[in-house]
Amino acid sequence: MRKLLFAVAVLLAVPAFAVEPDEVLPDPALEARAREISKGLRCLVCRNESIDESNASLAKDLRVLVRERLVEGDSDVEVVDFVVDRYGEYVLLKPTTGGANVLLWIAGPAMLLLALGIGAVYIRGRRAAGDTPADTLSEAEQARLKEIMRE
Known part of the structure; x- marks a missing residue:
């Protein structure tokens, strides 16, 4: 029974393993902001999965990019705008309701x-x-x- 509970716990925690230890920022506040931004960005390989949950190499690159922009001092909106400018509005899990x-x-x-x-x-x-x-x-x-x- 314990093995079954352990297996279920591991399967439920699989998305948490997407962010690798070398990506985590030393500042907990910046890391929390990075995680929050990553939850709203779509993995372009996995489609309806956020980059925070995805193990794809492109998702890792996007997570690193988000963290780099935060370290440089960008606000959350500036980081999202930068990613949208680079990859298009499709990268947003919740698209905007304006424009086209x-x-x-x-x-x-x-x-x-x-x-x-x-x-x-x-x-x-x-x-x-x-x-x-x-x-x-x-x-x-x-x-x-x-x-x-x-x-």
């Missing part, structure tokens, strides 16, 4: 409303079509049908 991204944020709900509107118009049209009497056969067509049925 407004289209992406609005497109989903707009398409849903458009689909609901088209569906409502279609259903209303089907109901209206169902209320009209069925087309009846002309007298000539009825006579021809009776003739065919006799054969």
Whole structure:
């Protein structure tokens, strides 16, 4: 039972092993800031994993870059802006809601409303079509049908 608990504890702590000891800053305040910034940056290799959790070499390079910028005296916003300028906005795990991204944020709900509107118009049209009497056969067509049925 103890081995199982140990194995579960190790598996849950795997993301904590991503930051290697040689990356850790001696100043605890700077290290805490670096960890907080790293949690908001996406690993470009692993996709939906932060650079703080990823073991990829690019994630390590980004973690080192963040720590270098903090040591140089950059603020948290300046560090994130530097990384975004270098790698693009895709590096953010939580993209901004300004600029061209407004289209992406609005497109989903707009398409849903458009689909609901088209569906409502279609259903209303089907109901209206169902209320009209069925087309009846002309007298000539009825006579021809009776003739065919006799054969």
